[in-house]
Amino acid sequence: MPLASYQTSVPVVVDDAKCIADKGCTVCVDVCPLDVLRISDMTNKAYMAYDECWYCMPCEADCPTGAVTVNIPYLLR
Amino acid sequence: MALDQIVDGLSEVSCDVLVIGGGTAGPMAALKAKLKNPKANVVLLEKANVKRSGAISMGMDGLNNAVIPGYATPEQYTKEITIANDGIVDQKAVYKYAQNCYKIIEELDSFGIRFLKNENGDYAVKKVHHIGTYVLPMPNGETVKKALYRQLRRARILISNRYMATRLVKSADGRIAGAISVNTRTAEMLVIKAKAVILCMGAAGRLGLPTSGYMFGTYENAANSGDGYAMAYHAGAALANLECFQINPLIKDYNGPACAYVAGPFGAYTANNEGSRFIECDYWSGQMMLEFYNELLSGKGPVFLQLKHLHPDTISEIESTLHKVERPTRGLFQQGRGVDYRSESIEMHISEIGFCSGHSASGVFVDDNARTTVPGLYAAGDMASVPHNYMLGAFTNGSVAGIDAMEFADNHDFAEFDAADVAMERDRVMAPTKREDGIPPNQIEYKTRRLVNDYLQPPKVTRKYELGMRRLAETREDMQERMIARNAHELLRALEVQSIMDCADMAAHASLYREESRWGLYHWRTDFPEKDNENWFCHTLLSKQDGRMTSEKRAVEPYVVPIADDEKDLYDKQRIRASA
Numbered sequence: 001m002p003l004a005s006y007q008t009s010v011p012v013v014v015d016d017a018k019c020i021a022d023k024g025c026t027v028c029v030d031v032c033p034l035d036v037l038r039i040s041d042m043t044n045k046a047y048m049a050y051d052e053c054w055y056c057m058p059c060e061a062d063c064p065t066g067a068v069t070v071n072i073p074y075l076l077r
Numbered sequence: 078m079a080l081d082q083i084v085d086g087l088s089e090v091s092c093d094v095l096v097i098g099g100g101t102a103g104p105m106a107a108l109k110a111k112l113k114n115p116k117a118n119v120v121l122l123e124k125a126n127v128k129r130s131g132a133i134s135m136g137m138d139g140l141n142n143a144v145i146p147g148y149a150t151p152e153q154y155t156k157e158i159t160i161a162n163d164g165i166v167d168q169k170a171v172y173k174y175a176q177n178c179y180k181i182i183e184e185l186d187s188f189g190i191r192f193l194k195n196e197n198g199d200y201a202v203k204k205v206h207h208i209g210t211y212v213l214p215m216p217n218g219e220t221v222k223k224a225l226y227r228q229l230r231r232a233r234i235l236i237s238n239r240y241m242a243t244r245l246v247k248s249a250d251g252r253i254a255g256a257i258s259v260n261t262r263t264a265e266m267l268v269i270k271a272k273a274v275i276l277c278m279g280a281a282g283r284l285g286l287p288t289s290g291y292m293f294g295t296y297e298n299a300a301n302s303g304d305g306y307a308m309a310y311h312a313g314a315a316l317a318n319l320e321c322f323q324i325n326p327l328i329k330d331y332n333g334p335a336c337a338y339v340a341g342p343f344g345a346y347t348a349n350n351e352g353s354r355f356i357e358c359d360y361w362s363g364q365m366m367l368e369f370y371n372e373l374l375s376g377k378g379p380v381f382l383q384l385k386h387l388h389p390d391t392i393s394e395i396e397s398t399l400h401k402v403e404r405p406t407r408g409l410f411q412q413g414r415g416v417d418y419r420s421e422s423i424e425m426h427i428s429e430i431g432f433c434s435g436h437s438a439s440g441v442f443v444d445d446n447a448r449t450t451v452p453g454l455y456a457a458g459d460m461a462s463v464p465h466n467y468m469l470g471a472f473t474n475g476s477v478a479g480i481d482a483m484e485f486a487d488n489h490d491f492a493e494f495d496a497a498d499v500a501m502e503r504d505r506v507m508a509p510t511k512r513e514d515g516i517p518p519n520q521i522e523y524k525t526r527r528l529v530n531d532y533l534q535p536p537k538v539t540r541k542y543e544l545g546m547r548r549l550a551e552t553r554e555d556m557q558e559r560m561i562a563r564n565a566h567e568l569l570r571a572l573e574v575q576s577i578m579d580c581a582d583m584a585a586h587a588s589l590y591r592e593e594s595r596w597g598l599y600h601w602r603t604d605f606p607e608k609d610n611e612n613w614f615c616h617t618l619l620s621k622q623d624g625r626m627t628s629e630k631r632a633v634e635p636y637v638v639p640i641a642d643d644e645k646d647l648y649d650k651q652r653i654r655a656s657a
């Protein structure tokens with residue numbers, strides 16, 4: 001059966017202007033318990049690749065530049 | 078090479094003691110094992126990253142079950158936990174915990190974790206339970222993980238992050254020989270030979286589906302998908318009382334604790350829509366949850382945590398805890414809804430079901446040395462059967478497990494396992510990556526967990542259970558024959574859903590076996606509505622025998638601390654008598 005891609009508005013947002021992933025930082029990607037953050041090949045910035053978030057906060061708390069904002073996932077907001 | 082791209086590889090390493098799961102119990106187990114024999118190799122394997130993994134990833138606001146001299150005695154605590162669990166408790170392990178936990182508090186204190194003291198320098202313990210006083214706030218609770226991590230580094234524990242354990246391996250004579258794991262970002266497989274293995278993989282938190290429909294909006298850390306229960310089962314270990322589900326009273330939709338243990342000592346309480354109290358005590362128990370459930374259905378719901386009657390300064394103090402540690406996004410959630418605790422009560426609801434001894438009484442069966450029924454295999458924390466463990470139980474029993482496991486490793490050589498077992502596991506793990514076409518793991522998982530809600534959630538009805546098991550079996554067939562994973566991350570989810578399915582089967586099997594009702598809402602069977610002490614005052618042990626799921630009874634060990642007849646049902650009297 002063919003697969004369709006499914007639209008979802010992700011809860012975690014990264015401010016590209018503040019993110020220093022292009023200088024080698026991977027802190028948020030490293031600490032996330034659900035392993036849902038990645039560094040984009042296109043922008044070299046961190047982003048939420050999978051909408052599988054426990055809205056727990058390590059990514060935001062540990063980011064050295066304050067680039068990450070955790071929002072409550074829309075379905076339970 | 079890009080993250081998540083699948084690499085087909087297999088390597089092997091060995092160590093003396095392997096600890097699986099680096100949340101709460103795991104770091105302590107690894108540390109204690111290493112301190113017991115500093116020359117030995119201890120590996121701590123973690124699916125996520127030990128720095129921020131597990132239930133305490135953002136720290137904790139307090140200890141829920143501290144037995145502190147001057148406030149409580151081990152005898153009193155053992156009695157309370159026995160009564161709260163309807164008597165089905167092997168007291169030896171609970172008593173040992175109660176005796177040892179104060180030492181662990183002092184040790185945590187020496188790691189830099191602070192516990193609340195009053196002006197005299199005594200611990201400021203709060204009363205939340207029905208009978209005794211055991212709740213101890215942690216003023217710098219957000220630092221727990223950092224403090225533990227420092228100790229692990231200092232002791233030179235080998236940490237392997239982003240490896241998900243999938244199966245245990247044993248020798249022909251049944252002794253533990255190690256574990257098989259998969260890198261969650263490359264799908265490469267790693268076999269770890271070990272003389273002793275300690276399972277600390279937390280609760281089965283992704284069993285039921287939260288009412289929000291968001292699969293990862295669970296009460297438990299959503300990385301805890303019940304892999305430990307599935308691994309123990311397939312290794313032939315016994316699992317105790319799995320029918321005693323975990324069901325918690327939580328902030329509706331947010332699905333985290335409100336948290337009555339923090340706010341209760343300041344004067345907050347659970348109330349119905351009329352603003353009246355209806356339960357005697359906010360300590361989480363099955364009996365309390367049953368009254369909560371009844372209230373929701375009675376027309377007097379919704380149920381709220383009430384704090385608006387408190388002084389604004391007190392509310393600010395409560396907020397500063399609730400919005401900083403444990404589940405810090407609570408504040409963001411309430412803000413988004415425009416709820417101010419000063420003027421509005423917090424709407425509460427009932428969580429999805431799960432397995433977790435931290436809050437109930439089920440889990441991989443262990444004795445008072447944290448030994449499972451498989452030689453060389455240990456378990457501690459939320460997945461082991463010592464009831465009402467909470468965080469301090471995870472630390473204390475993790476410590477017991479670490480020490481005993483290292484002793485075992487010192488006295489045994491590596492056990493030999495059959496290479497065919499590894500080959501078979503490799504086939505199982507990689508199967509979803511070999512298919513061109515099929516069903517993605519998220520759909521299999523959603524359906525499985527939706528079926529768990531529809532059919533297995535209490536009240537437990539035999540006919541519904543039978544139908545539910547049929548539907549689950551059909552979904553299992555899809556999972557085994559048609560599930561696809563297109564990258565390593567999807568493979569992680571595909572492996573997790575296989576654990577979830579095993580846990581669902583175990584939940585159903587165990588629930589049908591115990592033909593009575595017990596533990597309030599946790600095991601309320603409408604076809605057997607009464608407690609039946611004559612036939613069911615016993616543990617139930619579930620295990621895999623000759624490839625089949627089997628349940629049997631096991632007698633409750635004679636009590637160390639006797640319980641008087643008039644004390645036995647104290648937790649059954651949760652509902653406040655009609656007063657006005």
Ligand SMILES: Cc1cc2nc3c(=O)[nH]c(=O)nc-3n(C[C@H](O)[C@H](O)[C@H](O)COP(=O)(O)OP(=O)(O)OC[C@H]3O[C@@H](n4cnc5c(N)ncnc54)[C@H](O)[C@@H]3O)c2cc1C
Pocket residue numbers: 097098099100101102103122123124125130131132133137138139140141142240241242243277278279280296297298300301302303304305333334338403404435436457458459460466467468469471
């Ligand atoms: C929201 C919440 C609030 C709580 N509040 C309190 C409180 O205030 N006071 C209190 O005393 N207790 C509290 N508890 C309970 C307490 O936190 C837990 O009982 C305790 O932390 C459990 O420890 P654990 O080691 O068993 O599990 P965890 O700390 O959850 O660790 C399990 C670890 O195993 C890892 N893992 C899972 N599967 C695999 C696999 N296949 N391979 C490798 N690793 C794996 C996970 O990533 C995780 O790191 C709370 C729990 C929750 C969820």
Ligand code: SF4
Pocket residue numbers: 014018019020021025026027028029045046062063064065066067068
């Ligand atoms: S932690 Fe912050 S700076 Fe580092 S990669 Fe993530 S968003 Fe960028």
Ligand code: SF4
Pocket residue numbers: 012031032033034035036037052053054055056057058059060070
């Ligand atoms: S909130 Fe938690 S689960 Fe979500 S992205 Fe951040 S660290 Fe990961």
